[in-house]
Amino acid sequence: MKISEKFSRGEFVVTTEVGPPKGFHVEPLIEEAKEYLSNITAVNVTDNQSSVMRLSSLATCKALKDAGLNPIYQLTCRDRNRMALESDLLSAAMFGIENILCLTGDHTKLGDHPQAKPVFDLDSVSLLYTVGQLEKGVDLGGNELVGEPPKFCKGAVVSPCSDSIDAQLAKMERKVMAGAEYFQTQAVFDSERFISFMEKAKQFGVPVQLGVIIPKSVGMCRYLNANVAGVHVPDNLIDELKADKEKTKAGITGVEITARLIKECLPYCQGVHIMAQGWESKVPDILKLAGI
Amino acid sequence: MLITKLKAKEDIEALVTGKVFIVNCHGCKEVSFPEAEAKALQKELCDSGKVTGILTTDYICNPENMKLRLEKHRKEIDAADMVLVFSCGVGVQSVAEYFEDKKVCAGCDTIALPGFQGVTPLEYKCDQCGECYLNITGGICPLTACSKSLVNGQCGGAKDGKCEVDPNMECGWERIYQRLKMLGRLDLLKVPVQLRNYATDKEV
Numbered sequence: 052m053k054i055s056e057k058f059s060r061g062e063f064v065v066t067t068e069v070g071p072p073k074g075f076h077v078e079p080l081i082e083e084a085k086e087y088l089s090n091i092t093a094v095n096v097t098d099n100q101s102s103v104m105r106l107s108s109l110a111t112c113k114a115l116k117d118a119g120l121n122p123i124y125q126l127t128c129r130d131r132n133r134m135a136l137e138s139d140l141l142s143a144a145m146f147g148i149e150n151i152l153c154l155t156g157d158h159t160k161l162g163d164h165p166q167a168k169p170v171f172d173l174d175s176v177s178l179l180y181t182v183g184q185l186e187k188g189v190d191l192g193g194n195e196l197v198g199e200p201p202k203f204c205k206g207a208v209v210s211p212c213s214d215s216i217d218a219q220l221a222k223m224e225r226k227v228m229a230g231a232e233y234f235q236t237q238a239v240f241d242s243e244r245f246i247s248f249m250e251k252a253k254q255f256g257v258p259v260q261l262g263v264i265i266p267k268s269v270g271m272c273r274y275l276n277a278n279v280a281g282v283h284v285p286d287n288l289i290d291e292l293k294a295d296k297e298k299t300k301a302g303i304t305g306v307e308i309t310a311r312l313i314k315e316c317l318p319y320c321q322g323v324h325i326m327a328q329g330w331e332s333k334v335p336d337i338l339k340l341a342g343i
Numbered sequence: 344m345l346i347t348k349l350k351a352k353e354d355i356e357a358l359v360t361g362k363v364f365i366v367n368c369h370g371c372k373e374v375s376f377p378e379a380e381a382k383a384l385q386k387e388l389c390d391s392g393k394v395t396g397i398l399t400t401d402y403i404c405n406p407e408n409m410k411l412r413l414e415k416h417r418k419e420i421d422a423a424d425m426v427l428v429f430s431c432g433v434g435v436q437s438v439a440e441y442f443e444d445k446k447v448c449a450g451c452d453t454i455a456l457p458g459f460q461g462v463t464p465l466e467y468k469c470d471q472c473g474e475c476y477l478n479i480t481g482g483i484c485p486l487t488a489c490s491k492s493l494v495n496g497q498c499g500g501a502k503d504g505k506c507e508v509d510p511n512m513e514c515g516w517e518r519i520y521q522r523l524k525m526l527g528r529l530d531l532l533k534v535p536v537q538l539r540n541y542a543t544d545k546e547v
Contacts, residue, residue, distance in 0.1 A: 155499075158491060158500070160508050171493065174491070176536055177537065180536040180538075214503055215504065215514065215517045218497040218501075218516055218517055219497065221529070228536075280499060280501055
């Protein structure tokens with residue numbers, strides 16, 4: 052199912068994401084997804100996330116779909132030129148994958164193959180445009196496709212807590228012009244900043260899903276603050292995680308913080324995207340606590 | 344060596360808004376400059392009364408040299424709404440950096456050929472891509488100022504205005520955004536989707 056159907060009915064759309072393993076044994080991921088994520092509208096599959104080489108997003112999407120889940124195929128522009136991206140999009144259509152998320156991708160230097168050539172033949176905007184062209188039945192070389200063209204629900208990302216917020220909004224507008232039908236945001240830990248971002252972003256008239264990461268530990272939050280662009284965990288949340296070490300270790304504090312953030316932002320967005328990062332088992336608890 | 348090739352006549356005419364001051368750089372012996380074509384095009388612009396002055400000089404990529412030459416034409420430059428530069432991409436970026444609140448446009452595309460690449464300071468890099476983007480990016484090259492060479496805007500990797508790859512490098516698209524804002528040209532962020540053309544060098 053295309054998640055745009057849910058947005059157009061005015062439903063609050065919940066998605067989450069899984070990261071493929073560094074290996075080809077996908078069964079544990081599928082079993083966990085079946086157990087905890089089967090009631091979720093759709094599940095993103097990351098594409099060599101953080102520039103770390105793993106099993107492909109496309110193959111994992113196919114495995115999830117076969118298991119009865121609804122995958123969102125993430126594509127980055129770091130590892131493939133326009134021909135490879137177009138070819139993989141056609142493959143996704145053949146597998147019946149209906150939702151995609153178009154990203155530029157982290158630079159190769161940040162990952163586990165820093166010697167690799169960074170491609171970036173396309174970027175998030177021109178990739179969205181490319182998908183639109185394929186949907187019209189032509190490729191980027193101007194050649195006609197054979198048979199019925201593919202049709203996807205096309206998503207993109209935006210970073211609401213970036214310190215370059217004006218440049219981010221300009222890019223968001225370019226993505227809308229290039230065909231983005233929904234947005235998932237970078238992780239938000241500060242509801243006020245998200246709400247003020249949405250005041251500006253709502254002019255584009257495209258649904259936005261609040262992005263959240265479950266804070267697992269104080270160390271993780273410090274790592275995010277130091278290393279991840281556009282993510283800032285405020286001190287009061289770090290203090291909350293410090294307050295009861297046993298409760299934090301059991302994941303209860305993280306679940307409470309995440310559910311509270313969702314509740315605070317709920318009136319201002321059209322859905323939520325939960326990046327559980329291995330804590331998929333906590334997702335049902337978060338949704339229950341947030342009242343979704 | 345380099346080849347600088349005039350942009351299409353209609354593209355240059357579309358760039359010229361109001362009065363224009365023209366800079367030609369015949370600096371490097373390693374750069375092949377389309378002198379006759381540039382002269383013919385500039386004569387047409389002069390005949391239409393749009394030109395406040397023309398400076399034909401060399402090595403505008405050397406900031407100190409460029410300033411001395413340009414300042415002799417200060418009145419003509421002040422009388423112009425924009426500066427149109429016929430040089431390699433390094434020259435255009437040097438002039439754009441100097442007149443940071445004035446519209447500075449490139450009249451040429453720069454293409455690489457084997458051999459020496461001319462005399463350029465390292466601060467202003469030109470990738471010799473053959474499809475110069477400087478006219479839509481406020482005179483800052485997105486190919487060399489952005490570590491991913493993105494041509495459609497900022498990625499999500501900038502932190503405190505710095506690049507995700509190198510914390511000592513300013514985010515090129517943050518610089519471009521701020522420059523366009525200063526020039527009152529944020530509308531350029533809404534140009535159609537840009538797609539690189541890696542076949543340009545074959546046209547030479």
